[in-house]
């Protein structure tokens with residue numbers, strides 16, 4: 001197994017001593033109510049909080065005691081979390097099924113650092129690409145880079161999907177307040193033609209630059225949209241192929257395919273196989289982000305990432321933000337049977353953050369076998385989901401407050417609004433605090449009755465409380481803060497993956513559907529009635545679609 005020289009073989013999760021201790025401990029504490037835990041310890045809210053790298057994490061409203069924390073930290077130690085963190089930062093091939101190093105942390109390493117993969121220091125190459133991106137971004141933003149007809153670039157369209165889309169979209173939305181407002185940014189990902197058509201319908205080709213973002217440069221959706229973009233551009237500019245290099249740049253690891261497409265390799269920004277798609281928003285995949293916020297803003301974002309990297313690497317587990325968050329997720333997922341984690345940013349600019357996290361968390365930890373290929377003996381990968389507050393309060397929060405399921409929630413808030421407007425921000429923050437308070441403490445039947453509620457209505461108005469949450473408080477949503485938040489969740493995911501002893505960096509589960517789609521496409525397109533060899537459901541649906549679209553005779 002690649003990487004085995006540095007990674008200890010771990011016993012199955014349930015066989016680690018701390019796991020058995022946590023099971024026994026769970027039986028003792030699961031009935032405790034947060035009301036009682038707070039009543040017994042008036043300083044709990046100050047004590048169970050950590051501040052690092054400018055992030056304040058209040059984790060006191062979790063269903064834990066000092067003993068829980070001690071045992072969770074022991075579990076981390078018995079899972080060799082320290083060794084695995086070191087292995088990642090050292091450039092060991094910890095993505096064992098793909099035999100790759102996992103070095104998104106190198107993307108934000110300072111120039112002075114040295115991180116070796118197969119004997120080669122990767123840091124100079126990282127900075128060389130960053131420098132090229134910066135020079136390019138300056139030229140486009142400053143108007144020195146012109147389109148084929150000499151017009152200035154006003155529109156940037158990123159074409160990519162999955163890891164080559166979700167980060168750029170999220171970062172653009174998050175950092176819109178410091179983006180170049182005279183430019184338009186669009187993102188095309190879906191193979192549904194609507195995505196491309198809607199993204200380009202009001203753009204002028206002469207002013208438009210496409211970034212084709214694809215690590216492999218073979219992805220069906222991206223290449224289909226890239227070809228549409230080339231046709232759209234050439235149609236708009238009179239068909240001169242010489243226009244292509246002026247309006248297309250690429251972010252990829254596949255120079256050959258980039259060239260084949262007609263993009264000048266000088267305008268290709270590279271990255272490496274040790275950057276996973278969902279961990280790539282701070283690589284050249286972030287070119288659209290840099291065009292939007294400028295090289296200095298991008299650098300500030302990288303600094304934010306780096307501060308949390310350093311904290312994750314050095315802080316003791318009991319004061320380590322991503323470690324604590326990861327261990328708490330394991331606690332709820334495996335002991336309380338919680339199936340999901342809600343992420344609730346109280347910052348409108350973070351509206352795509354939950355969608356971004358869905359890929360980061362679920363593509364990473366949605367695995368059913370260990371690094372050694374054995375079935376994991378506990379549940380892995382909770383479902384992450386969420387929406388910005390306060391909107392969610394008027395829809396799904398009902399279930400979090402009064403439903404039958406336990407939904408741990410991360411509330412993310414900022415002290416300063418980027419758009420101060422009257423009393424809005426105090427109202428927004430009051431809602432964060434009110435929600436976490438209501439979730440934790442609820443409202444008893446006695447309290448409901450005392451308000452004069454008729455007996456028959458009392459059960460409906462009771463809030464059981466004891467719903468756990470974390471509150472993350474940062475200063476304001478700057479590029480630096482965004483980098484910190486993303487790194488926080490990256491390392492939170494890493495921590496969970498180490499406990500479960502799974503490969504958080506492969507994604508074999510996305511393959512089968514892709515392969516089957518390649519088989520079905522010709523069956524849908526063929527003029528002749530195809531011979532179908534699927535199950536009866538798939539065969540019938542194919543025939544029905546063909547008939548209704550008018551393909552069948």
Ligand code: G6Q
Pocket residue numbers: 161162163164213214215216217218219222276277278279363507
């Ligand atoms: C992420 C995945 C996946 C990937 C896309 C796009 O970790 O690997 O989401 O980013 O499938 O791949 P390309 O960048 O190769 O087009």
